[in-house]
Amino acid sequence: MVSSPTVRDVAARAGVSRQTVSNVFNAPDRVDPRTMAKVLTAVEALGYRPNRSARSLKTRSAELIGYCVPSRPAGPLMDTFLHALCNAAEAVNRHVLLFTAGDGDMSAYQNLVAQQAVDAFVLSDAVDDDPRHRWLTERKIRYASFGRTWPAHGEQPAPWVDVDGAAAIHDIVTGLVSLGHQRIGFLGWWHGIGAMQDRLRGWRAACAEHRLPHGDPLVVRAIADTMADGRAAARRLLNLADPPTAMVAVSDVLALGVCQELAGRGLVPGKDVAVTGFDDTMLASVVEPGLTSVRQPVERIAEALVRSLVGGDGHHDVRVLLRGEIVSRASAPIPTPTARSVT
Amino acid sequence: MVSSPTVRDVAARAGVSRQTVSNVFNAPDRVDPRTMAKVLTAVEALGYRPNRSARSLKTRSAELIGYCVPSRPAGPLMDTFLHALCNAAEAVNRHVLLFTAGDGDMSAYQNLVAQQAVDAFVLSDAVDDDPRHRWLTERKIRYASFGRTWPAHGEQPAPWVDVDGAAAIHDIVTGLVSLGHQRIGFLGWWHGIGAMQDRLRGWRAACAEHRLPHGDPLVVRAIADTMADGRAAARRLLNLADPPTAMVAVSDVLALGVCQELAGRGLVPGKDVAVTGFDDTMLASVVEPGLTSVRQPVERIAEALVRSLVGGDGHHDVRVLLRGEIVSRASAPIPTPTARSVT
Known part of the structure; x- marks a missing residue:
């Protein structure tokens, strides 16, 4: 030798x-x-x-965290989340290994684990009773999730970090009430996924607290997360005998559909009818009037995820619910103390 | 032992x-x-x-390609490009290692090279005479670039893959001419970066070919790539004594500013004035009317980049100029054979 x-x-x-x-x-x-x-x-x-390979052999750690990049259409948060995830990983001397996987196909995860090419995974875009979570848990592979999977039976098995959607929508409704609104509609998705139900709960609770109507006619559901479906849902609310003066949408895309329907009727968002979205995507800031929305604190989410994987043993049981930030724009100039006003 | x-x-x-x-x-x-x-x-x-670490020591290859994730605001292509890059890398048994770097700070690149944690880098968002390219070239570190750096002196030193902006804009102008337009404006950026100059050249050449006016009054420049600046630039074109009937914008964001200015004047994009953008971002497909734009073939770009780094020696001198795809929508229903019509 x-x-x-x-x-x-x-x-x-x-x-x-x-x-x-x-x-x-x-x-x-x-x-x-x-x-x-x-x-x-x-x-x-x-x-x-x-090099790193030699060190990895010695330390028995690849010093890499695997993240599966979502296929098109990517979530609107992905670019900022990825940047935050890399930053958080680098702060503890790790890097992010990016990979792709077909829907429901776990072989890429499997191969990375078998080669010990990564130490753990970060998952995002969690769905209800996410099968990826079950697969990784069964194999005792370490991972943490951005988002809850709302498991039907029992608790989510691994660390997760999420934004408190119910609290954010509660804050938005309270802000709208302070602007004088007494009749507030909710635009959700037809499929009742956990994140949607969570936001709907926030709307119901806040409306009940302020003694506002919160019955079924004020809740409409879009088939898909598209502007056209948001517009159709808004039409149903506006055609009510007693239509709402404010509409809380579960996404920015649906909210923009609402704005379109208002424009078609000669109504101005923020003047005639208040409109809010969720996620504070690029769309919310480029349209006119700007769309009030909820920004997810991606930096803090990424840090909590990485800490749950790389921190000491005390961190492996992490469940972190973070507060979203209301970004107030002209479509609903909410003045609450939690709101950060931008032009 | x-x-x-x-x-x-x-x-x-x-x-x-x-x-x-x-x-x-x-x-x-x-x-x-x-x-x-x-x-x-x-x-x-x-x-x-x-594992991979042992194999890396044996093969003297980390089997990882480094990619620096752009900081906010990320380019609109990033999410689709990253997915394509991972796919292309996986096709040749590589993965993408993601990292961050401050503007102009090469220490992250340096550390990855020193640890031999990656075999090469892929760069994107090339700027004119890009200092990252010079830094990597001086140190004989292997890399390939998505985008040209338009070096003022001599040729770009490493493999690059790019979309032919001049040809795409040339096709758009020809398509507009076939729709009957005889006076076509160009909205560029104030800073004359290479990519902008390239597209402007395409506009000038096509207008000259079709014997259309292509003098300075028809070229306006936005200070920044924002809707407000696009709107201001459109105003200057529309206030001309003999305003254009079509406007070719260097980006989707500027084009949406044009649409806004038209709406403010009671004019309809695609009916009263044709409007086109560039990059086929999410914005182009969600607005109404939909925006005609140029889609970059990210899958082919990613494949060519990876091939230039991982392929045999014959590939290391790659310069690939790919054709963009015109995605025709209602804002300018261009019927050219190269256009793919979407609703």
Whole structure:
């Protein structure tokens, strides 16, 4: 067996000191680019490996967290969430390994685990009773979830971090009441997934608290999360004998459908009828009037997820419910103290 | 020195055959979940490493491609591009390692290279004479770029893949001419970055070819890529003594500003004035009327980038200029054969 090359070998071949070789790996900012190139050429020629792979073998950690990038259409939060996830991972000397997987296909997860290419997974876009969660749990593979899966039986098995949708919608309704609204509609999705039910609960509770009507006629459901379906749902609310003066939508896309229906009737969002969305996507800020929405604190979500995976044992049982931030714009200029007003 | 555990040790501890252990790593689909859990528990307990780190040490390849996730605000293409990049990498048994870096800060690249945690980088969002390209080239680090950096002096040093903006805008102008337009405006950015100049060249060449006016009054420039600036630029075109009947914008966001200005004047995009954008972002498909735009072939871009890094030596000198796809919508129902019509 040939012995492995050492720092001394690299230094000799590159014609530099051992300290310089060490600096290349440990304090690269101090190294001149040409010297760097010389050392790296020697490293390459000799096959010197001071590297992550060697460290991984020693520490039994890949130092990578796997994240499956959602296929099109991606969630509107994905780009900001990914950036936050990388930042959070880097803060504890980890990186994010990105991969793809077909819907319901766990073989990519399986292969990464078998190769020990990652130490754990972060999941997002959780669905009710998410089969990925069951699969990973059965195999005792470590993971944490952005979002709850609202399991029908018992508790969610692994760490999760989520935004309190009920509380955010409760705050929005309270803000609308402070603007004088007494009749507030709710636009949900037809499929009653957990996140939707959660937000609907917030609407019901807040309306009940303020002694406002919160019966079925004020709740309409869109078939899909599209502007056209949001518009159709808004039409049903506006055609009521006693239509609401404010509409709380479960997503920005539905809320924009509401704005479209208002425009078609010569009504102005925020003046004639208040409209709010959820997620504070790019759409909310580029339309006119701007759309009041709920921003998810992606940085804090990402930090809590990574901490649950990389922190000490005390963190593995994490359930974190974070408060969303109401971003108040012209479609519903909510003045509550929790709202951050933007132009 | 303690000898490393073998497949035999793992099989004995898990109470399964060596074939089963092998299946866990090579044909996981054949393994029952409970058996899988038993084997992985034994692997973990013994510290058995059949893994990527060991293979990396042997093959001298991390099997990872580094990609720096852009900070907010992310380019509108990012989510689809990342998915395509992962797919392309997985097709050649690589994965994408995601990381963050401050603007102009190369230390994250440096550290990944020093640890040999990645084999190469893919860059996106190239700017003119991109300093990242110079930094990586000086250090002989392998990379490929989505986008040209339009170097003022000499050729771009590494493989790049890009969309032919001049050709796409040329096609759009020709399509508008076929719809009867004889006076076509161009909305660019004030900062004359290469990609903008490229698209402007396409507009000028096509207008000249069709003997249409293409002088300065028909070219307006937005300060920033915002709807408000697009609207202001459109105002200047519409206030001309002889205003254009069609407006070609360098981005979807600017084009939506044009649509807003038209709506403010009681004009309908696609009926009274034709409007086109670029990039086919989410915005283009959700607004009404839908916005005609240019879709970048992200899958082919990603494949070409990965091939230039992982393919044989013949691929390292790649310069690939791909054709954008015109997605025709109601804002400018272009009937050219290259256009794919969507509702």
